[in-house]
Amino acid sequence: MRRAFTLMLFLSLLQGALAWAALGSAPSNFGTATTQSRQASRLAATATAASSEAVYTVTQSTLDSGTVVREYSDAGGTVFAVSWSGPTLPDLRTLLGDKFAVMTSSAAKRPKAGHSQLAVEQSDVVIVSNGHMRAFTGQAWIPGALPAGFDTTSIE
Template sequence: MSNKTMRAAFCAALTCGVLGVAAPALAALGGTPTPPPAGATSVSVSPVSSVVHAASGAASATSAASYTVTQTTFGSGTIVREYTSTAGTVFGIAWGGPAMPNLAVLLGNYFPQFDSARNALRAAHPGRGPLVIELPGLVVRSGGHMGAFGGQAYLPSALPVGVSASDIQ
């Protein structure tokens, strides 16, 4: 097997999650939900859950009816939650677990905007640490360390009525 073929096989294994790395997640931000990849389990989680109660004190009927949450658990243990409006558009994504999800897949068409802002931020402030990108149409917060990553991304203008950024967790 040539070196080039081995690299291609390794990249394919990473993409498919064969090596325990989180496989590409459900849907791209701003897009429509898609089925979970092979090896992942997915369930719908009611927005009126302990997560929402802890964040806001009590869930309103408006926020409960204005979106759905799908939680996918990958073989690596990483959990990705996608928040989908009644119109079927993903307006928020949250993740947590031992492996960092593929942000290029999660952010979809918003990834180049994120990547540019991330590179500018890292150039201005070299080093490691939590990442907070707040652009007019996109907010991404990500942090953690080897074995414990977490973050959220959302589209501020797409948040349904009665839903706040703190509901995306």
């Protein structure tokens, strides 16, 4: 019995160690999610440096629930934007990292009626989340971390 308890404790600690914050750091590990595609995308650089190009990677994962999560990483591997779409919300604490506290504090200040939409726009993070049962969508990004020339309307 003691071994079983010790094993369960170890596995729960290991699972917590495998999930790390995505927005502003490395891509998330969603456990049993399947990664459907990895693609590198090139951006037209700003007008002042038209000869160079910025590169970012979009990693798309499909969770067991059917929810699709996309993480946009810069050339250094840091996630600067995320999006989600599907029948359930992903683990937003994992996906948003330390920006999750910004979302929850903004949600707590809102009236309870009409709580299907949330929009937070601050200098360090923008979070847009909406939906209802079986249809959730959202996106979040760090304005200061966006590659030059990246258009936030391209976040799917």
